[in-house]
Amino acid sequence: MGSQIDEGLLDEKLAIIEGVKSWQPRLISKLESVIRSGDEDTLFRMNPIRFAREKGVEEEEAIDLFLHSVKAGLFRLNWQLWCPGCGGIVESFDSLRTLGTHYHCNFCQVNLEATLDDYIEITFALSPRVRDIEFNHPETLSAEDFFLRYIFHPEAYFPDGTKFGDAMKKQKPPMFYLEPDAKFEIGMTLPPGTVSGSDWLNRLDLFLAVAGEPMQAIEEVDIFLDPGSIRAPKAELRPGPKVLRFRNRTALKGAIILMSHPEGEIHSPLAFPPFLSGKRLFNSQTFRDLFQSETIQGEEGIAIKDITVLFTDLKSSTALYDRIGDLQAYHLVRQHFGSLARVINKHGGAIVKTIGDAVMATFLQPAEALGAALGMLDEIDRFNQSNGSKDIVLKIGIHKGSSIAVTLNERLDYFGQTVNVASRVQGLAGAEEIYITQEMYDVPEVRALIKDHPVNAKDARLKGIQEKVKVFRVRARPAEVSAPLRLERLAT
Ligand SMILES: [Zn+2]
Structure with missing residues (x-):
């Protein structure tokens, strides 16, 4: 060391x-x-x-x-x-x-x-x-x-908390290297069940069934490492004491482990301590910014079970370009991208791309996406106030579900129906409105976030989707001052 x-x-x-x-x-x-x-x-x-x-x-x-x-x-x-x-x-x-x-x-x-x-x-x-x-x-x-x-x-670790490594140290399954042309013998008493083995250097596996009448006499079993396989001429063994005789007939070193699995053994999946998952990495703005050239091979992409997708767009941006001119409008739109990026990153999201005046962002948690959407309305309100105009008006849509991570136009992107629905739900939104789907609304943390907001449910038809879907329109909370004012007016 x-x-x-x-x-x-x-x-x-x-x-x-x-x-x-x-x-x-x-x-x-x-x-x-x-x-x-x-x-x-x-x-x-x-x-x-x-x-x-x-x-x-x-x-x-x-x-x-x-x-x-x-x-x-x-x-x-x-x-x-x-x-x-x-x-x-x-x-x-x-x-x-x-x-x-x-x-x-x-x-x-x-x-x-x-x-x-x-x-x-x-x-x-x-x-x-x-x-x-x-x-x-x-x-x-x-x-x-x-x-x-x-x-x-x-x-x-196992569901009961036992570390897998500790269990292995106790169980001591045979683990050994086998050099080219070398032989190695191990004595094992096999109960009815199966034996699995693996050469982890050459990615080869061995599977033996152990069944029938137990044998008292020690039986010798040959196992050969051949190019591309490990095999025993006898694929089924009877229970009892064995000498397993390994022989490496290849030019490559093998690393072999053997495990006996008694009949009826229940094998529960292992759990792992928290780690940085691929999904979380893709959702890191830093990763997207620093490693743009990382690409996913093939056309199939990689599955993601659950991701939250948010789209924004600008209301009547054509009129804006018309009114203040391309150059000034472009400048304003760029500035608004910067504001949105800050809010998205603050809420744990990442910008996947901008499309014209629209932004597509992803989040690991639905409530983070909604928190970001509400934050955007506030932020753009301040943005407009500081510009002394109301040129930038947001429309937002959010949906969650499974997706496929793919490389499109040399960028890590997401593909599939969840993305389509998020985009179409955004299309329903009017000025300063956030539209979310039932899947979003069903998340308790999302409900908690919008409990003081005006929310309206409705059935909507989305392009390309047969059934009508239930969507929810969420708007910013009425300004804090308006509630007491209204009460006063009622009192007089
Ligand atoms: Zn495995």
């Missing part, structure tokens, strides 16, 4: 990060202390959410810190796909381009859909140029460290 830190390079990188924006006090020195004293497991997969919790920092600030650290070359950004069955890392890559729509865990024999909400974790690895850590050379780890610290999520 204790590899050398390149002091000059570390200083240089920290100075770059320090200069990009005004961070909260001592944030950079908190990062520096982790780099100097953090254990190698931490530095290999820095979790910004955990960093935020441990250092008393806002999560958004921590995410921004690591994104700027990647830009400065202090950390590398890694995408990891975890298997909720075994807590194993199924895939890891440093570019979004490599992420597919589905992935497969050989060990659990399951196909998993890669949704950005769930098992895609973004971690940050310290640059080996600053401090080299042993996980940069996984082939030098012991087989046990390779599996328990590198392959399996060290913090994954």
Whole structure:
């Protein structure tokens, strides 16, 4: 342990990060202390959410810190796909381009859909140029460290709170490397059920059924690593004591783990401590600004189970351009974009794009989107007052649901019916109105936000949608002063 830190390079990188924006006090020195004293497991997969919790920092600030650290070359950004069955890392890559729509865990024999909400974790690895850590050379780890610290999520836990790693240490499943042409023998007593095995270096799996009358005598079972497969000539074994004789007939080193699964064993999915999900990363304005060139491969995109989409547009902007001229109107529209961006970012949202005079933004929480929409009405009101005119009049629509993240016109974008509905609901809105869908209205936090606002429900027909949908028109609260005034008038 204790590899050398390149002091000059570390200083240089920290100075770059320090200069990009005004961070909260001592944030950079908190990062520096982790780099100097953090254990190698931490530095290999820095979790910004955990960093935020441990250092008393806002999560958004921590995410921004690591994104700027990647830009400065202090950390590398890694995408990891975890298997909720075994807590194993199924895939890891440093570019979004490599992420597919589905992935497969050989060990659990399951196909998993890669949704950005769930098992895609973004971690940050310290640059080996600053401090080299042993996980940069996984082939030098012991087989046990390779599996328990590198392959399996060290913090994954069962519903009862037991850490998966602790359970594995107790259970001690066979874990070993198998060099080319090498042989390895293991004694195991197998109960009825199944045995699964995996060569995690070559992504190969083995599955054996254990059934029938138990055998008292020790049985020898050959298992061959061949190019592209691990197989036992006998695919079904009888329960009882075995000697499993592995032989590597390939030119590649294998890393093998074996697990016996007794009949009737209930396997509940593992949970993971909070991490930075792909969905949250996409919703980071900093990520969108710094890593514009990150693109999703293929035409299928990546699924998102739940995202809130907000559209704004300007009322009678054609008349505005006509009245004050293109140049001045353009200037005003640009300024209003700036105002909206501040409100959107303040409420945890990110601007996906602007289309003409319209803005499309996404939020992780429906209430954040509505909070932003109400904030926009206030902000634009102030904006107009300071300009001494009422040139900018907003119309807003919000909807939530599943979506597909795609790359369109070299930009991370969202696609699908949720986006279409959000856009069409926006189209229903008049001056200073926010239209939301039933899905939004059903969220308790949204209801709490609008309880003092004028809200009207109606059925509307949206282009391209067969059924009428229920929508809700939300307007700004009547000015605080008007209520007592009205009471006074009634009293006289
Ligand atoms: Zn698995």
